[in-house]
Amino acid sequence: MHYLWDEMTLTFSRTSMFPFFDIAHYLVSVMALKRRPGAAAVAWNNPLSSWLSAMLHCFGGGILSCMLLAEPPLKFLTNHTNILLASSIWYIVFFCPRDLVSQGYSYLPIQLLAAGMKEVTRTWKIVSGVTHANSYYRNGWIVMIAVGWARGAGGVIVTSCEELLKGDWKPEGNEWLKLSFPAKVTLLGSIIFTLQHTNHLAMSKHDLMFLYTMFLVTIKITMMITKDTTVTLAPFEDTLSRMLFGWQQQFSLGERKREAKQSSNGTASSGSKRITEDAGSGKRHAKKED
Amino acid sequence: MHYLWDEMTLTFSRTSMFPFFDIAHYLVSVMALKRRPGAAAVAWNNPLSSWLSAMLHCFGGGILSCMLLAEPPLKFLTNHTNILLASSIWYIVFFCPRDLVSQGYSYLPIQLLAAGMKEVTRTWKIVSGVTHANSYYRNGWIVMIAVGWARGAGGVIVTSCEELLKGDWKPEGNEWLKLSFPAKVTLLGSIIFTLQHTNHLAMSKHDLMFLYTMFLVTIKITMMITKDTTVTLAPFEDTLSRMLFGWQQQFSLGERKREAKQSSNGTASSGSKRITEDAGSGKRHAKKED
Amino acid sequence: MHYLWDEMTLTFSRTSMFPFFDIAHYLVSVMALKRRPGAAAVAWNNPLSSWLSAMLHCFGGGILSCMLLAEPPLKFLTNHTNILLASSIWYIVFFCPRDLVSQGYSYLPIQLLAAGMKEVTRTWKIVSGVTHANSYYRNGWIVMIAVGWARGAGGVIVTSCEELLKGDWKPEGNEWLKLSFPAKVTLLGSIIFTLQHTNHLAMSKHDLMFLYTMFLVTIKITMMITKDTTVTLAPFEDTLSRMLFGWQQQFSLGERKREAKQSSNGTASSGSKRITEDAGSGKRHAKKED
Numbered sequence: 001m002h003y004l005w006d007e008m009t010l011t012f013s014r015t016s017m018f019p020f021f022d023i024a025h026y027l028v029s030v031m032a033l034k035r036r037p038g039a040a041a042v043a044w045n046n047p048l049s050s051w052l053s054a055m056l057h058c059f060g061g062g063i064l065s066c067m068l069l070a071e072p073p074l075k076f077l078t079n080h081t082n083i084l085l086a087s088s089i090w091y092i093v094f095f096c097p098r099d100l101v102s103q104g105y106s107y108l109p110i111q112l113l114a115a116g117m118k119e120v121t122r123t124w125k126i127v128s129g130v131t132h133a134n135s136y137y138r139n140g141w142i143v144m145i146a147v148g149w150a151r152g153a154g155g156v157i158v159t160s161c162e163e164l165l166k167g168d169w170k171p172e173g174n175e176w177l178k179l180s181f182p183a184k185v186t187l188l189g190s191i192i193f194t195l196q197h198t199n200h201l202a203m204s205k206h207d208l209m210f211l212y213t214m215f216l217v218t219i220k221i222t223m224m225i226t227k228d229t230t231v232t233l234a235p236f237e238d239t240l241s242r243m244l245f246g247w248q249q250q251f252s253l254g255e256r257k258r259e260a261k262q263s264s265n266g267t268a269s270s271g272s273k274r275i276t277e278d279a280g281s282g283k284r285h286a287k288k289e290d
Numbered sequence: 291m292h293y294l295w296d297e298m299t300l301t302f303s304r305t306s307m308f309p310f311f312d313i314a315h316y317l318v319s320v321m322a323l324k325r326r327p328g329a330a331a332v333a334w335n336n337p338l339s340s341w342l343s344a345m346l347h348c349f350g351g352g353i354l355s356c357m358l359l360a361e362p363p364l365k366f367l368t369n370h371t372n373i374l375l376a377s378s379i380w381y382i383v384f385f386c387p388r389d390l391v392s393q394g395y396s397y398l399p400i401q402l403l404a405a406g407m408k409e410v411t412r413t414w415k416i417v418s419g420v421t422h423a424n425s426y427y428r429n430g431w432i433v434m435i436a437v438g439w440a441r442g443a444g445g446v447i448v449t450s451c452e453e454l455l456k457g458d459w460k461p462e463g464n465e466w467l468k469l470s471f472p473a474k475v476t477l478l479g480s481i482i483f484t485l486q487h488t489n490h491l492a493m494s495k496h497d498l499m500f501l502y503t504m505f506l507v508t509i510k511i512t513m514m515i516t517k518d519t520t521v522t523l524a525p526f527e528d529t530l531s532r533m534l535f536g537w538q539q540q541f542s543l544g545e546r547k548r549e550a551k552q553s554s555n556g557t558a559s560s561g562s563k564r565i566t567e568d569a570g571s572g573k574r575h576a577k578k579e580d
Numbered sequence: 581m582h583y584l585w586d587e588m589t590l591t592f593s594r595t596s597m598f599p600f601f602d603i604a605h606y607l608v609s610v611m612a613l614k615r616r617p618g619a620a621a622v623a624w625n626n627p628l629s630s631w632l633s634a635m636l637h638c639f640g641g642g643i644l645s646c647m648l649l650a651e652p653p654l655k656f657l658t659n660h661t662n663i664l665l666a667s668s669i670w671y672i673v674f675f676c677p678r679d680l681v682s683q684g685y686s687y688l689p690i691q692l693l694a695a696g697m698k699e700v701t702r703t704w705k706i707v708s709g710v711t712h713a714n715s716y717y718r719n720g721w722i723v724m725i726a727v728g729w730a731r732g733a734g735g736v737i738v739t740s741c742e743e744l745l746k747g748d749w750k751p752e753g754n755e756w757l758k759l760s761f762p763a764k765v766t767l768l769g770s771i772i773f774t775l776q777h778t779n780h781l782a783m784s785k786h787d788l789m790f791l792y793t794m795f796l797v798t799i800k801i802t803m804m805i806t807k808d809t810t811v812t813l814a815p816f817e818d819t820l821s822r823m824l825f826g827w828q829q830q831f832s833l834g835e836r837k838r839e840a841k842q843s844s845n846g847t848a849s850s851g852s853k854r855i856t857e858d859a860g861s862g863k864r865h866a867k868k869e870d
Contacts, residue, residue, distance in 0.1 A: 048469065071360050072358060072426065137658050142663060244627070245624070336758070339759075360650050363650070368720040455744070
């Protein structure tokens with residue numbers, strides 16, 4: 001039984017992402033680009049600009065991790081096979097007659113399959129990021145977590161900077177308060193794989209890759225079917241925040257309750273508002289959704 | 291005859307850009323900086339800031355190509371002779387009594403001479419960029435095209451980022467739709483020199499450098515005299531776009547003509563507008579000029 | 581006497597910045613972050629984002645100098661001891677019960693002590709930046725000045741970019757006209773230490789470190805006590821600007837006086853305004869304060 005399990009996870013960890021999983025990743029990325037307002041018009045008027053945006057969407061995580069490790073950001077352009085594959089996906093998505101690809105992608109089963117396969121590539125990217133950072137800085141576990149995180153979920157930073165330079169995006173302070181769900185799970189995965197790599201976790205890499213991938217794919221598909229984006233991590237986050245920061249909140253909560261009682265005559269509304277805010281900060285997700 | 295031609299192109303390709311061609315390049319770059327609103331005031335109030343801007347204008351392409359290849363962006367500061375030359379040009383342009391240099395530069399023959407000599411340096415930059423990228427990634431032809439392009443025409447990206455950080459420039463989406471003419475010819479040159487470097491073009495490097503430089507100088511001077519910026523590449527671009535994307539446009543054009551006929555009673559004006567748009571997208575230059 | 585002096589400066593130059601001077605530097609940096617509007621709220625809602633900002637404030641100069649020399653910007657994360665120390669300072673400052681640390685920091689003697697110790701670390705950073713750049717480019721004195729300057733005072737650029745990406749800061753053109761006082765003294769120090777390193781200054785490094793640190797600490801504490809930010813360098817700057825650029829101003833001033841006399845009938849107010857501007861540009865500080 002244990003041998004069968006080992007065989008399965010080992011075979012799984014040796015699966016090559018090329019070509020099917022990579023195709024799914026490029027498809028999801030380019031469709032995300034296509035849904036931006038005006039993207040189709042840009043593809044018609046300036047295909048080069050549209051192609052560059054598509055490449056940044058497809059390879060953004062790798063570009064960011066290269067910049068963080070002072071490697072040439074253009075390194076991704078040397079992998080001609082993947083560039084050709086991504087370019088073909090871009091061409092087909094944007095220039096297919098009657099927009100067939102977009103219509104096909106609008107069916108939920110297709111989206112679920114592509115999203116699930118893309119989550120598999122996320123695991124591979126985190127692992128390769130952690131390993132690559134370790135080759136630079138042995139035992140530099142913070143660097144390993146950062147690079148794994150960047151490679152797995154850093155593409156959004158690269159594409160945001162591109163939109164900023166194009167004038168399509170004005171940064172608002174609130175966006176950075178809310179880590180997206182992919183960013184959170186990627187950070188979690190990066191920490192776990194770093195612990196495994198530095199022998200602090202008693203689990204083999206292939207077992208961990210299999211379990212983490214199953215975790216990612218399951219919650220991604222569950223979220224897409226139920227349209228709920230914050231199911232899984234909220235209890236975990238609340239526990240962690242209460243452990244690290246909660247005792248202060250309890251203390252302040254108690255203090256402000258006393259302040260509210262003292263000033264309850266003239267400032268009842270503001271006092272209750274403060275208590276509501278303190279109670280709300282313990283439940284960070286609810287507060288972010290407001 | 292062939293020997294004379296060979297001699298001439300070989301001698302031309304061995305010409306050093308220092309000092310006369312470099313002087314012309316720095317002069318054109320610093321005059322472009324001076325024409326920015328408020329540049330003279332900045333030079334008076336904060337010469338250091340003005341000098342930094344001038345250096346970014348003069349060496350911007352090299353800085354960008356260094357960043358793309360993960361080399362120190364400060365590398366250009368080690369060439370003390372060129373820095374001294376560029377700084378002298380900056381000092382003379384901004385602080386000459388009675389603004390003599392600007393007045394001299396306003397004469398068209400001087401501008402033509404300087405612009406022509408600057409175009410010569412463009413060829414040298416593209417070639418050095420392509421060669422340099424090849425030393426990093428043998429056969430990485432996409433990287434070679436990108437680095438040659440960056441070094442030949444990338445300065446505008448560096449100076450745009452500087453203006454963005456200074457608050458003098460707000461990016462508008464449309465700007466990135468229109469590749470400037472220098473950017474287009476530099477991309478073309480970068481592709482040609484990469485093909486030559488990877489032995490896909492049966493031409494020696496010095497012959498190609500001579501012909502490409504003559505092409506650049508001729509159209510630059512023609513454009514400056516006739517004040518027309520889009521003469522040469524439009525037929526080439528239209529052919530290329532029709533080849534790669536045109537069949538889709540023809541298809542859509544046919545479809546929309548049928549749609550327009552069907553709905554011609556109630557929506558005659560919008561139908562004719564759509565047909566005009568489709569006919570217009572085949573002529574991209576006309577559309578961009580609107 | 582000379583031997584005692586040598587002993588003292590040598591011992592001083594061998595002092596380790598860890599832990600007390602580093603603690604002071606991190607404390608001043610994190611308190612600067614805390615005074616930003618909304619920083620405490622960010623710490624409650626998204627501790628990770630707040631921690632990242634704190635790290636950028638504490639290590640910004642080192643990050644910038646790494647980027648300028650094409651070293652991994654994440655290199656600072658490999659020094660686990662300093663990261664742990666800075667993180668502890670951040671945690672204590674933001675999450676201390678009853679905000680004790682901020683209250684303690686509001687006393688002037690504490691601020692003076694911390695600021696003085698931070699200025700000592702500035703000297704160490706400039707020296708390490710100059711030495712580090714020299715290991716890359718022997719005799720590249722402009723690079724050495726630039727890297728020393730970046731490491732000593734470059735943190736503000738990194739944190740400004742962070743605020744720009746967050747949408748908390750819109751760059752205004754005028755900011756870049758005014759080099760802050762720390763930036764000016766750091767540039768001065770960087771130039772002096774580069775001259776010493778390239779043997780153009782007949783002084784030993786430890787003597788120079790001692791004297792420059794005393795200079796920094798003295799004027800910093802003087803400025804904090806007297807609340808005056810522009811005391812020391814104004815005469816020096818005026819002399820330098822008059823030497824390099826003043827003859828042109830004298831010339832223009834004379835010219836404009838003649839123009840003003842000629843047109844004094846109809847344009848008296850504008851003429852006197854121009855003369856005031858020319859007289860004002862010779863005194864750059866007064867003009868900047870307007």
